[in-house]
Amino acid sequence: MTIELYVFPPSPHAFKVMAVASHLDIDYALHMVDLRKGEQKAPHYAALNPNMRMPTLKDGDYVLWESNAIAQYLALKRPESGLLPKDERARLEVTRWQFWELAHWDPALDCAQPFEAQAAKLAAQPHLVPAPHESAEPYRFYSTEDGHASYLITEPGAPGHPAILMQTASGGQVKTTGCPYGSPAGYKQLVAYLDSLKTWTRR
Ligand SMILES: N[C@@H](CCC(=O)N[C@@H](CS)C(=O)NCC(=O)O)C(=O)O
Numbered sequence: 001m002t003i004e005l006y007v008f009p010p011s012p013h014a015f016k017v018m019a020v021a022s023h024l025d026i027d028y029a030l031h032m033v034d035l036r037k038g039e040q041k042a043p044h045y046a047a048l049n050p051n052m053r054m055p056t057l058k059d060g061d062y063v064l065w066e067s068n069a070i071a072q073y074l075a076l077k078r079p080e081s082g083l084l085p086k087d088e089r090a091r092l093e094v095t096r097w098q099f100w101e102l103a104h105w106d107p108a109l110d111c112a113q114p115f116e117a118q119a120a121k122l123a124a125q126p127h128l129v130p131a132p133h134e135s136a137e138p139y140r141f142y143s144t145e146d147g148h149a150s151y152l153i154t155e156p157g158a159p160g161h162p163a164i165l166m167q168t169a170s171g172g173q174v175k176t177t178g179c180p181y182g183s184p185a186g187y188k189q190l191v192a193y194l195d196s197l198k199t200w201t202r203r
Pocket of ligand 1: 011012013035040052053054055065066067068102
């Protein structure tokens, strides 16, 4: 039985599962869910995935959605690949990063979205607390209540504008990442600025 993947291939959630299938040499039939045409809301698709998001996997009458669950399902088809290790702690290492990606990375930054859409999405997240706006600084800062993640959104006049940066603290380490929509040199300057403010992200 050929596995069916319902995907919009340009999306990172789609190419994540497609990449895992290809890596594991698993054949699949691709069903295009064209998000630009709203096909994720078509009744036949909503019946498969009530979230009306892609990707979705169908294997016979088994249906699975959520890209990381799909990646695990595919890995389980090829246990010999070691992609999902049998050893509990090694497997949890995979699980940990998949959770991190969904909990922190994914909601925070989708650089495929234009700057304005991404900045608006970020600012609208209810768990983010905006820092008082320092009028001399062409930035807006937000952080999670627990202080584990902070975001910087540039305003006109900032180096590298437009850019969005994220700083996350985990296991005593602080990482700076982001979406460099503007000039690479300005973006590097911003990363250096945030790196110099590491205490800004409470540990
Ligand atoms: N947590 C989900 C996220 C899936 C997701 O957000 N897919 C987006 C495209 S990147 C989607 O289908 N959006 C349709 C919509 O918003 O209407 C996963 O990892 O599968």
